[in-house]
Amino acid sequence: MQLIYSKIVPSKLLHLVHKLEDISSAPIDKGLARINVVPDEEFLQLATLKMDKGKTFKPHKHIYKKGEQKVIAQESWIVIKGSVKVIMYDLDDTIIDEVILAAGDCSMTFAGGHNYVIQESDTIVYEYKTGPYKGIKSDKVLLNEI
Incomplete structure (x- = not known):
């Protein structure tokens, strides 16, 4: 796993890259290997799980909790097929x-900007973002071209 901190505010985590091999090599205990990838204080959370056949969990649902009043949209891309260059x-x-x-890898942006350059045709990704989504003008600003 790669944690990318700001050079401007060195204690500020901006980006995270989690590769498929990070969970692939984790030892399984009682049918499960789990890595809680993201620090607890971030709004967008991620855990990776490697499980043996037959592993199950107790049925459950999640509870509502009071949210923050001011939040930034945080985003994650998980590559399903192909490859993507992430510029952070x-x-x-x-x-x-x-x-x-590559396929199975993901990037997460908590603050700071990002850009994606697709490396192969027919690349497929899952994009996850914090919501609610209120339209592009309320969601992002474009960075100056460098």
């Missing part, structure tokens, strides 16, 4: 890192 930006909109994601 710091708080001052300068490039801080670039990573190639």
Whole structure:
């Protein structure tokens, strides 16, 4: 797993890259290997789970909790097929890192900017974002071209 912190505010986690091999090599105990990937204080959460056949969980539902009043849209891409180059930006909109994601890999942006360059035709990704979605004008601002 790769954690990318701001160079402007060194304690600020901006981006995270979690590769398929991070969970693939984890040992299974009682039918389950689990990695809680994201720090608890982030709004967008991710855990990866590797499970043996037959593993089950107790039926459950999630409870409502009071949300934050001011939140930034956080986003994650999980590559299903193909590959994607992720360009990650710091708080001052300068490039801080670039990573190639393959099938099974994911990137998460908590703050700062990002861009994606598709590396193969027919690439498929799942995009997850915090909601609710209130239209593009309320969701993002474009960075100056560098």
